[in-house]
Each structure stands twice: as C-alpha cells, then as structure tokens.
Amino acid sequence: MAIVETDFQKILTSRHATRQFDTSVTISRTEMLQMLDEAMTAPSALNRQPWRVVVIDSDDARKTLKPLMGTNGTQNPTASALVLFLADLKTSEHIGSVFDAAVSADKMSQAARDHLEPIINKIEQASPKPALQAALSMDTALAIMQFMLVAQEHGYDTGAMTGFDHDHIVSALDLDANRYAPVMLIAVGKAVGQLSASYREPASQITTFK
C-alpha cells in the first residue's frame, strides 16, 4: 500500500491508540522499510541516529514475544507487525561510517565529520548509563512519533506500547541486552472497529508565556 493520506491535519487527528487489528492485513517488508525511512527523517542530537529497529512479522518471532507482552495481549496476534524501537548505547561503533556516508553523499563536510565523531564518542564514554539511555531514548522517541504518523499516512493504524517486559525482550530477540535499550513497541496494521479521539487539556491551560 502506498501513501493514501496527505492531509496533515487528517493524519494528526485520525491517529488513535489501536489495540485490535484486522488479521487479514499484511504489510510488505518493502513498504515497512519505506515507512521507516520516512520516520527516520527525525532529528537526533548531533545527528547520531541511535535508533535500531526490529520488525516482528513472523509467526516464530510473535511466539517469542507472546510471554513478554504484559497486559498487551491483543496486539501481538492481530497486528500486521510489531515494531520494536531500540536505542543503541554504543552509537560510537557505527557513527563513523554513517558520517563517512554523509560526507560521500555531500550531506556533511569532512570538517564537521571530524569534529562531531569524537564528541559523540566522548559523550558515550563519559555519561552514566541511565543518562545516556535517557538521552538516546529521547532521540529514538522522535523517530517513533514520526513512524506513527507515517503509518497513518500509509493508511494504517498504530498502538504504542511500553507495557512489555523490558528486561527480557532484547535477549529474547537474540540481541545484546547490554548494548540495546528497548524504547517502545509499536503495533501497526488496520484497526478493527471505530476508534475515537481521547481528551487533551487545551494548550491555553498548560502553557505560560514569559
């Protein structure tokens, strides 16, 4: 399925947390990568792009995830895919080659590359793990929000989840749990039933101007 909605207001206002999906809907891996490419136009501090993604769309991986889903029992068996966003706590191991690619693509100067890479490495080495994880998760969350809106643009619905077993999900997927911190799982597919907008406090109530 290609892009089906381009009205940004509609994309914003039609996104609702979805927990039950139409099991007949599949999303091709090509389209999933396209949606992720769109989502990863998100900014990140120093453009360090710490996000890593695992798309769970096979029966085997769903089985692996089943006992780790906490109270979120309906998304795993019904969503077209579950997309796990991780923050890579060792961004230093890939940022050099990412920046090299940026220089080759004329999207970054060599001077900027040589200036930024050591800063990123230094932050990683000097930061206590909880602070580093919080900062990299903040970058990753921007891509996650974009992913939910991009999915809406493609005609799908999403449901964000943090209510899963953070301590075991990374190793269950055969990844290094010391390196990758789970940030959020996003269920994606076509919603079953009618969803309605939840309440938000008006901006006038939560904003001060100074």
Ligand SMILES: Cc1cc2nc3c(=O)[nH]c(=O)nc-3n(C[C@H](O)[C@H](O)[C@H](O)COP(=O)(O)O)c2cc1C
């Ligand atoms: C960080 C985050 C974690 C969430 N975790 C869960 C979850 O584990 N299970 C769930 O059913 N909904 C979860 N939600 C969905 C929220 O309950 C939902 O977004 C919120 O009630 C607002 O509703 P709306 O998304 O329809 O606007 C989560 C949302 C966010 C942003």
